[in-house]
Amino acid sequence: xxxxxxxxxxxxxxxxxxxxxxxxxxxxxxxxxxxxxxxxxxxxxxxxxxxxxxxxxxxxxxxxxxxxxxxxxxxxxxxxxxxxxxxxxxxxxxxxxxxxxxxxxxxxxxxxxxx
Numbered sequence: 001x002x003x004x005x006x007x008x009x010x011x012x013x014x015x016x017x018x019x020x021x022x023x024x025x026x027x028x029x030x031x032x033x034x035x036x037x038x039x040x041x042x043x044x045x046x047x048x049x050x051x052x053x054x055x056x057x058x059x060x061x062x063x064x065x066x067x068x069x070x071x072x073x074x075x076x077x078x079x080x081x082x083x084x085x086x087x088x089x090x091x092x093x094x095x096x097x098x099x100x101x102x103x104x105x106x107x108x109x110x111x112x113x114x115x
Contacts, residue, residue, distance in 0.1 A: 008021060032059050033058070033060070034062055034100075035054055035055075035056050035060070035062065035096075036062045037054070037056075037061055037062065037063045038050050038068075039064050039066070039067070039068040039087070040064075040087030040099070041068055041084070041085070041090070042084060042090045043068075043083075043085075045075075045078075045083065046071065046075060048071070056091060056094045056095060056096040058097055060096065060097060060098045061087075061096040061098070061099050061100070062102065063100075065101045065102070066104070
């Protein structure tokens with residue numbers, strides 16, 4: 001990624017790397033619909049599957065980073081991918097082309113320093 005040169009256009013608004021957002025693992029160009037999930041963690045034992053009723057195939061998943069409210073690491077029992085799924089794996093398995101994480105309050109407070 002090149003700060004100031006890579007961009008994301010979202011709803012007609014151009015967002016610039018290093019000013020408005022940070023990139024993750026891979027750079028690329030996509031044009032896709034957007035699906036908001038809330039939190040993308042799947043945990044059937046707690047009745048959590050934010051993908052129920054949603055088709056994310058070929059779309060960008062918009063989600064919150066971390067675990068859902070009231071869920072801790074200790075709740076992730078059993079085999080990953082069977083008994084529970086992290087956001088990235090769950091989105092990929094269901095055909096999403098990208099994930100856009102919404103920042104939490106702590107990240108927003110630190111944005112000037114971390115961008």
